[in-house]
Amino acid sequence: MTDFVQTISEQVMATSWLEWSAVGLAVAYLVLAAHQSLWCWLAAAISCSIYTYLMWHAQLYMETVLQVTYVLLAGYGWWQWRYGAGRAAVQKVAELSLAWHLRWLAILVLVAGAVALALERYTTADAVWLDSYTTVFSLFATWLLTRKQFANWWYWLVIDAVYVYLYASKGFVITGALYFVYLILVFYAMWQWQTARTEQQQCSSSG
Incomplete structure (x- = not known):
């Protein structure tokens, strides 16, 4: 147990200020999204720009593509x-x-599946299957969020659980911890959106 704690402490201390910045902005993005704040997209754009750089250097090429696409989706x-x-x-x-x-x-x-097979055959990318499936489904879930579809949160529950393992296995301990926090924040967002919906329905009924 002592060795485990020491290992985690060393990894936390080794985390770059860039990753810390990306993590902070990513948390801000989800909290703001839970409250349906327009500013969530600015936080997302900056966070994903930082992660684009980090993922490229970790040779997670599909994650790099994902982060670039996230920046575009933030604008959308x-x-x-x-x-x-x-x-x-x-x-x-x-x-x-x-x-x-x-x-x-x-x-x-x-x-x-097609993307994973192509990456496995033609690139040196690591963790191609998890990388490909989380990338494709993350883009889909983000698109649902841009349309304010409540179902986006159900997709994120599964995606974020997989990301905890993927990032931790690549040495991004803080980012892995971020996605664990995301799992909690997704429940918070679901509660916020459902509360807003219930309140609106009650106002409409009383009106």
């Missing part, structure tokens, strides 16, 4: 929440059917 999310479909409060957004999700799950599994 800001626009959607400011001018597009995300302008509506979550309680006013029509939820998608189970059949819709099942169709997309089948598509995403195939796409992620």
Whole structure:
């Protein structure tokens, strides 16, 4: 136990200020998203820009692509929440059917598998299967968030659990811990969104 604690302490001390900055901004992003604040997308854009650099140097190429795409999605999310479909409060957004999700799950599994096979064959990327599946499903979940679909949080529960292992195994202990915190914050976000929806429904009923 003492050796384990010492190892964790050494890894924490070795964590770069860049990773610490990315972690702080990533936590801010999720907290702000839980409160449906437009500023969550700015925090996301800066955090993901930092992670782009870190993931490239760790040879997690699909994670690098993911982080770059996240920066673009942050811009898209800001626009959607400011001018597009995300302008509506979550309680006013029509939820998608189970059949819709099942169709997309089948598509995403195939796409992620194809990406993993290509990376395994043509690159030196590490952890290609976990990397590919978390990347593809993370993009999908983020897109759902830009549309303020409540179901995005269910996807994140699974994705974040996998990320805890993936990042910790690559030596990003603080980032792995971040995704453990994310698991807790996802429940908080679900509670916040559900509370907002319930309050709006009660106001509509009384009105």
